[in-house]
Amino acid sequence: MTLLIDKHLKPSLQEVMEKGTFLVTGEIGPPKGTDIDEMIGHIDLLKDLVHGMNITDNQSSVMRYPSLATALIIKEKGGEPNLQVTCRDRNRMAIEADLLFAYTRGIRSVLCLTGDSIPVGDHPDSKGVFDIESVQLLQLISGMEEGKDTGGNELEGAVEFYKGAIVTPEADPIEPQMIKFEKKIEAGAQFFQTQAVYDMDNFKRFMERARKIDDKVKICAGLVLLTSPGAIKYMNNNVPGVFIPEDLAKEMTDAPKEERLKTGIRIMARQIRQCIDEKLCDGVHIMAIGKEGVVPQILDEAGVDITKL
Amino acid sequence: MIISTSKPFEEVLKELEGEDNVFVVGCGLCATTCETGGEEQVAGMKAKLEAEGKNVTGAIVYDEVCHELNTKRKFRENKEAVEAADGFLVMCCGAGVQAVREATEKDVHPACDTVFLGNIQRYGDFIQKCSLCGDCVLEEFGAICPVTRCHKGILNGPCGGTDEGKCETDKEKDCAWTLIYNQLEKMGKLDRFRTIYGPKNWQTIMKPGRVVLEKKGEGG
Numbered sequence: 001m002t003l004l005i006d007k008h009l010k011p012s013l014q015e016v017m018e019k020g021t022f023l024v025t026g027e028i029g030p031p032k033g034t035d036i037d038e039m040i041g042h043i044d045l046l047k048d049l050v051h052g053m054n055i056t057d058n059q060s061s062v063m064r065y066p067s068l069a070t071a072l073i074i075k076e077k078g079g080e081p082n083l084q085v086t087c088r089d090r091n092r093m094a095i096e097a098d099l100l101f102a103y104t105r106g107i108r109s110v111l112c113l114t115g116d117s118i119p120v121g122d123h124p125d126s127k128g129v130f131d132i133e134s135v136q137l138l139q140l141i142s143g144m145e146e147g148k149d150t151g152g153n154e155l156e157g158a159v160e161f162y163k164g165a166i167v168t169p170e171a172d173p174i175e176p177q178m179i180k181f182e183k184k185i186e187a188g189a190q191f192f193q194t195q196a197v198y199d200m201d202n203f204k205r206f207m208e209r210a211r212k213i214d215d216k217v218k219i220c221a222g223l224v225l226l227t228s229p230g231a232i233k234y235m236n237n238n239v240p241g242v243f244i245p246e247d248l249a250k251e252m253t254d255a256p257k258e259e260r261l262k263t264g265i266r267i268m269a270r271q272i273r274q275c276i277d278e279k280l281c282d283g284v285h286i287m288a289i290g291k292e293g294v295v296p297q298i299l300d301e302a303g304v305d306i307t308k309l
Numbered sequence: 310m311i312i313s314t315s316k317p318f319e320e321v322l323k324e325l326e327g328e329d330n331v332f333v334v335g336c337g338l339c340a341t342t343c344e345t346g347g348e349e350q351v352a353g354m355k356a357k358l359e360a361e362g363k364n365v366t367g368a369i370v371y372d373e374v375c376h377e378l379n380t381k382r383k384f385r386e387n388k389e390a391v392e393a394a395d396g397f398l399v400m401c402c403g404a405g406v407q408a409v410r411e412a413t414e415k416d417v418h419p420a421c422d423t424v425f426l427g428n429i430q431r432y433g434d435f436i437q438k439c440s441l442c443g444d445c446v447l448e449e450f451g452a453i454c455p456v457t458r459c460h461k462g463i464l465n466g467p468c469g470g471t472d473e474g475k476c477e478t479d480k481e482k483d484c485a486w487t488l489i490y491n492q493l494e495k496m497g498k499l500d501r502f503r504t505i506y507g508p509k510n511w512q513t514i515m516k517p518g519r520v521v522l523e524k525k526g527e528g529g
Contacts, residue, residue: 114463116470117470120477130461130462131509131511132509133464133468135464135465135505139508150507150508166469168469172471172472173490176467176490177466177469179466179499179502180466182503183465183503186505195469240469240477241471
């Protein structure tokens with residue numbers, strides 16, 4: 001019996017990337033509870049406008065509807081999921097089992113993350129697992145593709161995923177970050193989505209460094225929608241690895257209150273355009289964080305139609 | 310050094326509910342240094358318990374409460390006070406509390422929380438650098454332990470949360486991976502950083518751990 005989710009209604013992220021097409025992905029943040037209608041609305045809204053959608057995995061260490069379940073909903077809806085897997089909440093056994101399941105349900109790409117630390121989230125007393133971390137998770141998947149689990153046991157049926165990872169262009173210091181980037185590639189990473197970038201000059205410098213290390217691995221710029229001057233201040237002060245330059249902050253502050261979201265949309269549209277026109281990278285990953293409804297506007301303003309890229 | 314902190318006195322009192330006669334044990338080693346179970350703290354506890362109407366049948370401080378034979382011997386030496394007690398309040402680490410457990414049938418109460426194996430940076434300032442993982446990786450990382458000093462225990466480099474060389478969980482704490490990078494670079498051994506370390510073996514010593522020394526041969 002063929003289930004709907006066994007059919008691939010969209011090209012995989014790997015197929016898009018390997019054709020040399022500029023990749024545009026969005027992100028779905030599952031809700032905290034069983035009211036999934038709004039999330040499904042976002043999936044319906046985005047599925048044909050982007051090549052794929054990341055699904056966050058208990059993002060910011062806040063317990064939510066599972067990423068794997070959301071990935072299946074995206075498949076059912078005819079979209080293309082990019083499953084985020086963190087190592088914070090599951091040990092290597094649980095992750096391996098989830099990956100077997102994901103593969104058999106038609107999930108073709110996985111983004112490997114270590115995961116945020118426990119104290120930043122809404123279960124600050126719980127135990128962080130961190131049995132493995134991002135580099136080892138990439139290794140784990142590479143091993144499962146060869147037909148073996150991390151216990152060294154033979155699998156009855158291997159997996160195959162397009163393996164993604166994260167890199168932080170604004171990390172301070174940057175040198176250890178770049179070594180880790182290289183190790184992730186060695187461990188099997190085929191594509192990267194960066195932590196949020198705003199300072200495009202610094203992003204260019206980062207891309208030069210990255211290309212020197214590996215000129216084939218695919219790199220997509222992570223873009224997070226700015227919504228208010230307060231959010232900028234918060235991110236600059238509290239979110240490590242994120243830096244919003246003064247000119248962007250000023251652009252937001254100068255905008256009248258009712259124009260701020262519009263300004264954020266304009267900034268992101270401009271950044272997307274710059275990435276495409278200047279061929280800075282292989283794609284963009286749009287994180288609208290709670291404002292998924294404006295993604296069509298962002299793409300429209302950037303003049304991006306994925307059928308024409 | 311085993312680092313302990315004192316439980317709030319109200320909590321200790323609750324533990325001792327219904328026990329009028331209490332024997333207090335402190336430790337001359339770690340708990341003395343941590344000021345959780347030295348002579349001064351044991352005397353203070355005795356006074357506070359008496360002020361609450363308890364009868365303190367005995368209050369002793371000796372080295373290595375965790376040494377089970379030693380604790381049994383101390384209990385024999387204080388037989389009368391031990392027998393007069395309804396329960397025991399132990400002012401040191403969890404190992405010490407459980408050594409007392411082996412020495413009596415009566416109820417045994419912890420007065421401290423045992424928090425980590427710590428280094429003494431200076432008097433009264435303790436820091437965790439080793440988490441007793443059973444599979445030492447210090448050789449690989451310039452004698453700086455990422456299992457302990459990186460909040461997530463990452464073996465392959467910094468997470469995205471490192472900021473000006475500090476940890477995302479606490480700006481007062483150094484990012485272990487910045488320390489490791491700087492140390493390995495100084496020594497010209499960055500190749501160790503470039504090496505991928507696979508999943509760690511968390512079961513080298515299965516919990517609960519036990520090590521028994523081999524008996525030495527005749528005359529050995």
